[in-house]
Amino acid sequence: MTINNGELLFVKSVKDGIPNRDPLQDSDVRRIFPEEDGRISLTDVSIKRDVRDYVIDAEPKGGKDKKNHIFVQEVFNEKGSLLGRGSLAKLIAEKVEKEQQARDDMKSVLLEHSFDVRTFGIVYSVRPKFNLTGPVQFGWAHSMHPVDSQYVQGTVVLPSKDTKESGIVDNEKGKTQGTIWTSYIVPFAVFCMPGVINAKNAEHTNMTIEDQELLLKGLWQGTLHRQARGRGQQQPLFLIHIEYSDPFFRIGYIEDLISLEPGDKVWRGNGKKPTSLNDIELNINPLLDALEENKGKIERCRIWVNNQLNIIGDISKYKQELW
Incomplete structure (x- = not known):
């Protein structure tokens, strides 16, 4: 089986913390929208870190077939210095006993044995240099409501x-x-992050169906796994994966097809912003309508949802069991 073009949408919440701080703003929240807009943001780097750290612990020593090592991670040598790209790649080659092959063809070694290289791509600036665009590309995650830190x-x-x-x-x-x-802390926030999977790029990096499934599981369980006091209490809430049978089609901007209720008029009108999952409902009816309208171009659609989240819309035909 080969990878299909696809779209992802991941929604998660955080209480009493900030998952991704802005070092240019005294480690306050990241705001890429105007102050009056009120929304805050998380980088795609932060989300990928959750996935990578999950795979490191869920697939020790690269897993049973040694294919799921992680290239981008913090590793220190015996002198306490942080390893760079070349040393990290050599470390993987040593672990899979392919040092000789790596001297002539490090690219093949990493593509075979590194999950994040196959999934997110790589910029390898050590000679011989190479780079590959990752099949999986995430957008920034933005809060679905105004937030005060x-x-x-x-x-x-x-x-x-x-x-x-x-x-x-x-x-x-x-x-x-x-x-x-x-x-700085955020009392409560719900974030929505879009993503795409490009089948042609997957061919170039040898990303597999198994990699795709590990990615989806990593988004959900990685959010639960990577906890720290400053990052707050985080919960995965909603994940949708749409696979297309038409390689030249996608619905696009599916993050605009979901919304939180009761909405901005309430939050901006009386100044009372949501403080817990009990204060909100996720309305996905416009997204469900788009799925129905384009069902002839869709191969498969799957939805995972946290039972604590109130959903507006019937997801029974798409709902999956949680991992």
């Missing part, structure tokens, strides 16, 4: 250094107390 602070009980037994000099007084921390 809050600036908070607290204290850590532990001092940063031990108190000297011989006494404390003036410039060390602060080290005898707990440190103060500050951070």
Whole structure:
């Protein structure tokens, strides 16, 4: 079986944290829309990191056939230095015992043994250089409603250094107390991220059906897996994968065919923004209408949904069991 052209739409929520901070804004939320718009955003890099980290742990040592190693990741050498592209590629070649082949043809080794190279593509700037456009391309994830971030602070009980037994000099007084921390958080937000799968690019990277299924599972379970205090409590809510029988067609901009209820008039009118899943419903009727209108060009459509999310629309013919 070969990969079909397809579209993805992934919706997730976060409570009490920021999944993807903006270093240019004191680690506050990322805002690519005007301030008055109110929406915040996550980069596609953040979403891919969730998938990659999931695969690293779900497929130890590259999986049983050693095909699911991850190329783009943080790895340090024995001196504590971060490995670059060339060293990361050589590390994979060593793990699959293909160092000799890699000297002449690193591209083939990575395509055979690296999940993220086959799926997301690669820019390999080490001689001999090569690059491949990934079959899977994500857009930015934007919140589906206006969001206010809050600036908070607290204290850590532990001092940063031990108190000297011989006494404390003036410039060390602060080290005898707990440190103060500050951070931005988002009380609650729901994000929607679109994506496409290009069948022709999949041929060039040797992406397989198994890679596609691992990607979908990684989006869902990777969101649950990659948790950290600053990133907040995250939950996958809704995932749709549309596969097309017509290689030159796609519905396009399917993120515009879903919406959160009760909508902007309520959130901007009284200033009360949603604070939990109990405050919202996901209306997907326009998307379901588009699926019906274009069913002659669609090979298959699958939908995964969190049972905590209230859906407006009948998804029974597309609904899948969660992993």
